[in-house]
Amino acid sequence: ATANRVEFSPHSNQLIVSSSDDKTVRMWRIEFKNDASQTSNLLQYGCNLLREYLETNKNISQT
Numbered sequence: 001a002t003a004n005r006v007e008f009s010p011h012s013n014q015l016i017v018s019s020s021d022d023k024t025v026r027m028w029r030i031e032f033k034n035d036a037s038q039t040s041n042l043l044q045y046g047c048n049l050l051r052e053y054l055e056t057n058k059n060i061s062q063t
Helices: 039-056
Strands: 003-008 015-020 025-029
């Protein structure tokens, strides 16, 4: 299913919630490693997580 919304939790900087077209809601816990917790690296870290997810999720088709 296609994720149509992703939000950081207002209660924890380590929790992301996503909703999908198939009406599922998922909670993702982020474990910061190395220097990823630094604000200057957070965007790059998030992009790397998303890229890995998109590359390895067999339910996502490339368009």
